[in-house]
Amino acid sequence: SLRLRVFHRLSVQYFTLLPVSAFPTVFSSSLVHHELVAKYSHLFWVPGSQPDLMPYLLLAHIDVVPASESDGWDAPPFSAQEIDDFIYGRGTIDDKSPVMGILQALEYLLIKGYVPRRGFYIGLGHDEEVSGFKGAMSIVRVLKQRGVKLSFVMDEGLAILDGVISGLEGPAALIGISEKGQATVKLSVAMLPGHSSMPPRETSIGILAAAVKRLEENPMPRLFGQGPERGTFEHLAHKFKLPMKLIMSNLWLFSPLLGRVLERKPDTNAFVRTTTAVTMFNAGVKVNVIPSLAEAYVNLRIHSAQSLQEVLDLIQLTVGDQRVKMELVDGFDPLPVSSSDEKSFGFQIIKKTVLDMFPTVTVAPGICIGNTDSRHFKDLTNDIYRFAPVWFKPGDAQRKHVCFFFLDSMASTKGFPKRTMRSL
Secondary structure (H helix, E strand, O other): OHHHHHHHHHHHHHHHHHHHHHOHHHHHOOOOEEEEEOOOEEEEEEOOOOOOOOOEEEEEEOOOOOOOHHHOOOOOOOOOEEEOOEEEOOOHHHHHHHHHHHHHHHHHHHHOOOOOOOOEEEEEEOOHHHOOOOOHHHHHHHHHHOOOOOOOEEEEEEEEEOOOOOOEOOOEEEEEEEEOEEEEEEEEEEOOOEEOOOOOOOOHHHHHHHHHHHHHHOOOOOOOOOOOHHHHHHHHHHHEOOOHHHHHOOHHHHHHHHHHHHOOOHHHHOOOOOEEEEEEEEEOOOOOEEOOEEEEEEEEEEOOOOOHHHHHHHHHHHHOOOOOEEEEEEEEOOOOOOOOOOOOHHHHHHHHHHHHHOOOOEEEEEEEOOOOHHHHHOOOOOOEEEEEEEEEOOOOHHHOOOOEEEOOHHHHHHHHHHHHHHHO
16 A cells, blocks of 8 residues: 555665664764665675775665564564563564674774775665565666675575474574575466356366366475585584484485475475465455456475476476466576585685684584575675574574564674674
8 A cells, every 4th residue: 555655665764764873883984885775775885904805795684574463463563672581573583683783793893993804895675575676686786887796795594593403413503505496476267257057067266276286286306415405414414313313424325215204394395395385366256256267376486406497397297287377477596506615715704603603503504495685696706695693493483574583692693793794
């Protein structure tokens, strides 16, 4: 509605002004170059003392998913109310904690007289939750026009998981080195309308429902072990007890077996294959009229070992009915896999920073099943990493868009970017 769009615009405008008062040193320092991009996104440039070193980029976003108290909040979603050492509010995890952590870290270091050896950028997009087409993509255009190349990009994504991975001893920090691709496909069936008193043998709804049922009963092929998820389990293998330690240490042999185990649960099935979710089904306007048109929307998250075109071909083959029209609404291939070996500069810097702050964790590369603004920056760097120093325990991931941020995590979201900046 118009009222909602006006409210959203005013909210973004307000948050555009907030950092200026909250971080006065960042905005008054002669060292920091700041500009607004596409009206609401922020781009900062902090030049280094050794300009021959390739800069890096710290990325976050300031927008959030809409919220209403009727969604079942324990506190008003924009109140930032503290309850039992938790701050309740929309966006506290996604993605205000990295936003505030990055700016607070830079504020602190500037007050201490800090000048980096390696220059770096900070990008704060304003529309990540709607794909970043205006915010992040505008920042990319600005950097491309200036001929900027980046040594690496770090954005939100994975986190520290404590008790989340069944059977894993101790917490694990997963650094995302890629993202699954995505596609939204519209399936539709068009027929002559009719009356319910004289129904045909098949209706548009029935034909489309049968097609959707075939998609759900015939999932995409099992691909576990053919993407970055293999490296995740190999890095964590020593933290499991037998027999899982033996299985994960020999994925060359046991990948098919482990894939069958993981596909039993929705949260781990996402690592095994391209997932298929029917999210919308529209047909009919009156109880006694057979509709001429039935439509369904299918959202797919594409495994790293598949391409968008391969997935579309498989959908067509599975549906197997020429009466069902298929249309690609939007989509893109899985993101390139960033380096994570011992020679990987960006990965090793992030890993070292994690271990400096959290010595008890095990660090491993991971795959993001969701998408971030960082995907728009793939032409500027070969290495994109997705990680936030937020500690997740069982059940917290389901609250990503919902509620809270643990107060003890404040130190890590500030300390992590501070240590990263200092180490470079």
